[in-house]
Amino acid sequence: MSHILCPVPRRQEGVMASYGHSVAPEALLPCTAPASLPLLCPDGQQDVLLTRQQAPQTVPASELPPKVHEVAHNTGAYTSSGLATAGFRTAKYLENEWYQNTYARYYQAFCDRDKSERQRHESRQLASETEALARRTQEDSTRKVGARLQDMHSWKSELQRQVDELVAETHLLLAQKRRLERALDNSALSFSIATDNLQHRERRQHPDLVRDSVEVELLKEAELIRNIQELLKRTIVQAVNQIRLNRQQKEKCEINWSDKAESYNIDDKCSRYHNDSVEVQFHPHSMAFEESASTPETWARFNQEILQRADRERLATVKLRELIDNILRDTAEDLRLQCDAVNLALEKRCEELEDARHKLEYHLQKTLREITDQEHNVALLKQAIKGKEAPLKVAQTRLYQRSQRPNVELCRDIAQFRLTSEVEELNVSLEALKEKLLEAEQSLRNLEDTRMALEKDMVVKANSLCIDRQQCLAHRARYPTVLQLSGYE
Template sequence: MAQTDVLLTKEPAPQTVPACELPRKEHDVARNTGAHTSAGLATAGFRTARYLADEWFQNCYARYHQAFADRDRSERQRHESRQLAAETEALARRAQEASTRQVGARLQDTHGWMSELQREIEALLAETDLLLAQKLRLERALDATAVPFSIASDNLQCRERRQHPDLVRDLVEVELLKEAELIRNIQGLLRRTILQAVNQIRLNREHKETCELDWSDKVQAYNLDEACARFRSQSSDVRFHPHSTKLEESASTPETWAKFSRDNVYRAERERLASANLRLLVDSVLRDTAEDLRLQCDAVNVAFERRCEELEDARHKLEHHLLKTLREIADQEQNAAALRQAIRDKEAPLRVAQERLYQRAHRPNVELCRDAAQFRLVSEVEELNMSLTALKEKLLEAEQSLRNLEDTRMSLEKDIAVKTNSLFIDRQKCMAQRAHYPSVLQLAGYQ
């Protein structure tokens, strides 16, 4: 909004009309130099007390002519003075009106830029408040990620206390490691986003301060111009300032003045747009991170449930096998006892057969005959020995089987204890901790 300079065109000053010169007198009354003198050579250079009649008339005519010329000159001068005063009065009035209009136009331009700057300041202030709210959400979301990370870390540490053979890298551990890595990445992303928000808030405040300084200068200039617009020739508070027409070397032009405010508004709008885009980015980051964390949390919970089901099923099966093993141990103990009794039962017939053979070996002379009875007794002893050998072998097998069953029982009991411990860790420790996992709203920074 350029200021239009009013050029006051000065009319050429009227030339002063020279005073009318008196006509040269035909007779010099001061000295006796004329051709008609009343004195002779003896009175040369001296004036007598009397004038000639012609001299008197000449003197009167000269006085008349001088008075007429002076009056005429004075009248012309008065007329020219009134005309000049009227012209200068009209010129001064037009110049003052033109200056007043230009000051008014300048006031409108300044007021327009003041309104534009004020709107931008208010918009930047509102945008900064919104971005501060988003920054607070980011900080809350970052604080909320501490709980999931602690839960994931505690779950991993708790599962390290599992016993062999359950100390395996199962799906739960894989999902927990993924969850811990995801939380670390999200925490890094949130910290970087908070840093961007802090930088953007600083830029918003800097440009708001720049616009406020510009607005403050314009308010001061507006008040000065408004005061100047009220000045009139009749104002009593105006004074002479002879050197006020000198322009300052640092003074701006209307173009640079408008460009300065336009650039300030443009930069403020650019930062405000960047701030709005950053707020949208923050919304997207918080929404995506909260959803990712909850999805991973659900994946870990599903893995825990499946693992607990597998452990529960394995424990039930082990308990079933343990019950059967205990029954088999009892049966095998009865079998071993029966075999021992069978062995003991064979000792008496063997003693009888051997006693018979021993007694018959004392038969005299020809009576020591290998008769059928002898062969049958020998056969009986052999059969009894074979039976005892078979029973002893079977007893050994039964005892070995019993020892194997006892080892199996101990192994099953130990495995059941391991499964019970694993179930306790996964279900009572880990799953109970995961019940305190933050909600989506907390992870999004709303609470």
């Protein structure tokens, strides 16, 4: 407990008593102590402890003795007047005024000390309160900066995750793009094989130059390859655009991450500052907000929009990769199915050509044998015609000689009729033999033409077989596999 020491005269002995005056102690204490402070007033020999309830009330300033320099009049029973005191007659204070002035000095000193003590107490209290407030404020600011660091770290981690995922998805999409390019190159090889097959088959000879099932399947294959190439080109363009968007979004995320990393370092440095740091200094104008400064809402919305755009591009990349997988798988299957259909049609056509060639060889052999037989038949007919000449000569000679008979001997007897009928029969036989010879010779010529046609047709079939089997099928053996058409090789 604080005490205020006030000098007061002793009750029985003291300065006042020496002058013959009795002064009440309450007159010496015209002040009021603080509400919680008792008054301890020593008089040099004895202390008088006064509580606030015992202390007198403060004397108003109007009741204090006026400081008027009044001249003490030397009148009265104990005054001296005359020449002996003539030199001491001057303006002097009264004794009561001296006491009052002294007590006023005491009171003023006491008031000044009391006010100073209150100020010291209030100052200590204010210093303690401001120190505690500054400490609490600094701790709260440090916690806020720490929370901001955690928030910043979480956003940085999320941005880093998005960047890593975008990089991974971009690499996967680049691999898919390379697959598309390889598939496009392999489709060019497939298209060249199909067009070469069509060009080779254009060199077939008549009558094998026909629009058969092989040509139909080859045309289908060429059309399918052209459509697939257009699809692959469009998909490559789409993949390139998506890769560009991914890289743009990755760059934005990296810029945002870099800004957050710089801000994180600044906030981390700020969180490590304390009152004993040597780097701190006054910055009077640091409280002013920048015009371009964002609010927590716009800051969070900006970060959320960046993450949403990055996630949207990532999901688009995933869907595009799945689409590319489906496209490559379907196109490879379609091309291989069409290739198998062309190969099957070629094999079937080769079997038909082989069967036709075997049949042509069979018919050629039969025709050759028939030509031989017909040649023998022609020779036989010629021999038969030649064999009828002698009997005809004999019969005609007989008729000629018998026509030389004289007069009535020139008779139409039985012999004459018989010779006549014999000549007629021989002529009829000769005509029939000659007609049959003509027919046999015509048949022989037809057989020769047939033989030539069969041989020519056999050559055509051999040429067609060579084109379909040794050129088309052999060339199609280099047709890309499913893995190659899918872009893996």
